[in-house]
Amino acid sequence: MAQRDSSAFLGGAGLVWRRQRVLWWIFAVNFILAFFSIHGVVPRVGSVLDHSLAAQRLVNGFDVGAFSELMLQPGISPLDVSLAAMAYSLVFFVFMLFVTGGILEVYRRDSRVTTAEFFESSGAFFWRFVRLVIFLLLCLIPIAILHAIANRIGGHIEDTAVSAMTSVWFRIAVDIVLLFLVLILRLWFDIAEVHSVAQNEPRMRRSLAVAWRLTFGNFGRLFWLYFSIGVVACIGFGFGLWLWMYILPPTAITAAFFLGQTMILWWLATRLWQRSSETLWYQRNFVPAAPPASYAPAMYPVVAPQTPPLPPPSAVDQV
Numbered sequence: 001m002a003q004r005d006s007s008a009f010l011g012g013a014g015l016v017w018r019r020q021r022v023l024w025w026i027f028a029v030n031f032i033l034a035f036f037s038i039h040g041v042v043p044r045v046g047s048v049l050d051h052s053l054a055a056q057r058l059v060n061g062f063d064v065g066a067f068s069e070l071m072l073q074p075g076i077s078p079l080d081v082s083l084a085a086m087a088y089s090l091v092f093f094v095f096m097l098f099v100t101g102g103i104l105e106v107y108r109r110d111s112r113v114t115t116a117e118f119f120e121s122s123g124a125f126f127w128r129f130v131r132l133v134i135f136l137l138l139c140l141i142p143i144a145i146l147h148a149i150a151n152r153i154g155g156h157i158e159d160t161a162v163s164a165m166t167s168v169w170f171r172i173a174v175d176i177v178l179l180f181l182v183l184i185l186r187l188w189f190d191i192a193e194v195h196s197v198a199q200n201e202p203r204m205r206r207s208l209a210v211a212w213r214l215t216f217g218n219f220g221r222l223f224w225l226y227f228s229i230g231v232v233a234c235i236g237f238g239f240g241l242w243l244w245m246y247i248l249p250p251t252a253i254t255a256a257f258f259l260g261q262t263m264i265l266w267w268l269a270t271r272l273w274q275r276s277s278e279t280l281w282y283q284r285n286f287v288p289a290a291p292p293a294s295y296a297p298a299m300y301p302v303v304a305p306q307t308p309p310l311p312p313p314s315a316v317d318q319v
């Protein structure tokens with residue numbers, strides 16, 4: 001079984017490489033939407049940095065602390081971005097939700113798929129995956145409640161504890177636990193999508209039930225497959241960020257642009273790597289049960305037909 005998991009890990013990377021046209025399409029759509037959405041943010045950032053000494057920390061390099069302080073400024077915070085930027089982000093989310101069915105179908109078949117077949121699969125599973133998103137939001141409610149309770153407890157510890165680090169370590173531990181729960185939830189719903197596409201399942205509650213049994217029946221191997229690819233994604237993205245901060249000179253604007261796009265491409269590729277590896281794992285480990293017979297054929301004894309006896313010869317025949 002360990003050999004199967006390793007083959008799914010490496011085979012998923014090979015599958016993304018063979019069907020890389022999907023990756024380039026997603027990257028192109030992300031680039032176009034980001035280009036249009038950034039126009040509302042650039043004037044706001046310029047109006048703040050043009051009158052701030054902290055601008056040198058970003059002009060002469062990339063300072064994470066300065067960038068964090070910049071995001072806290074009124075009008076620049078992610079909570080205060082323009083409606084256009086939020087709209088483009090929503091468009092990209094809907095686009096990814098729409099093409100997920102086509103992506104999983106490409107990885108399931110591992111063969112050349114025409115554009116018409118790709119979008120046909122995408123449209124066939126779009127509303128099914130919309131229902132899955134609704135179920136996902138409902139499952140996130142308990143995690144959000146736990147996060148609110150932990151914040152209250154952390155605030156109480158911060159007010160009463162002797163050491164200031166007590167509340168810090170408490171919040172770190174809570175964040176790790178909540179992140180673990182979110183990863184499990186995301187893995188569960190990923191497997192539900194894979195099952196829905198592989199079996200053409202129209203009922204999402206049934207897909208979630210099957211995915212629950214698969215995920216938690218093989219939790220160690222499946223979570224490690226999912227988590228290891230995530231670790232590779234973070235290492236590659238962190239390496240790119242390190243190059244941007246410490247290696248690239250401030251005047252290398254073109255190189256910084258291409259490095260940033262490479263980091264985004266790497267992040268998208270590793271996410272597709274997770275989906276392809278999950279598809280391979282599913283195909284190699286899930287054996288659907290044979291459907292029960294709708295009727296039981298009746299068994300009758302086979303009797304050879306009997307021929308009637310010949311009539312006695314008549315007097316005319318005897319003559």
